[in-house]
Amino acid sequence: xxxxxxxxxxxxxxxAGACAKGRAALSDVAFFALLGLFALALLCLCVVIxxxxxxxxRAYVFSTEKLKEDFxxxxxSDLHNKRYGKENGRLLRAILKEKPDAVLxxxxxxxxxxxxxxxxxxxxxxxxxxxxxxxxxxxxYYAYG
Numbered sequence: 001x002x003x004x005x006x007x008x009x010x011x012x013x014x015x016a017g018a019c020a021k022g023r024a025a026l027s028d029v030a031f032f033a034l035l036g037l038f039a040l041a042l043l044c045l046c047v048v049i050x051x052x053x054x055x056x057x058r059a060y061v062f063s064t065e066k067l068k069e070d071f072x073x074x075x076x077s078d079l080h081n082k083r084y085g086k087e088n089g090r091l092l093r094a095i096l097k098e099k100p101d102a103v104l105x106x107x108x109x110x111x112x113x114x115x116x117x118x119x120x121x122x123x124x125x126x127x128x129x130x131x132x133x134x135x136x137x138x139x140x141y142y143a144y145g
Contacts, residue, residue, distance in 0.1 A: 055079075057094065072098060072101050073100055073103070076103060076105045077106035077107060077108065078108040079126065080109070081109065081126045087129075087132070092133070092136075095133065102139040103138055103140045105143065107143055107144050109130075109142070
């Protein structure tokens with residue numbers, strides 16, 4: 001990390017406790033380019049972290065004369081064994097709030113997993129969500145992705 005200051009007699013660059021009078025090792029353009037790259041890397045890190053802890057809700061309405069009553073379905077896809085709150089409580093509450101007639105799972109719920117030390121797969125996050133849905137007596141239809 002570099003720190004710099006100007007005392008009207010010269011420009012000083014501090015690096016690892018040393019003080020050197022003279023021009024900075026980096027030009028202003030290089031400094032701002034490095035600062036921009038650092039900001040971009042920080043932004044990418046924030047996107048990765050936020051994307052890992054959030055889910056997106058989208059609502060679609062379809063109409064047809066072939067159905068005599070209204071139905072509400074929740075479709076889940078590509079959760080990859082992620083966890084949204086303790087035992088997927090946040091996701092489960094969001095699903096129950098919709099009062100669905102059924103939950104449709106379009107696949108990739110169990111594809112990403114960790115292995116225990118004994119080599120067995122751990123699917124706890126996905127299973128806790130499915131357990132919560134079935135405990136609420138919501139039909140669940142699953143298709144491998």
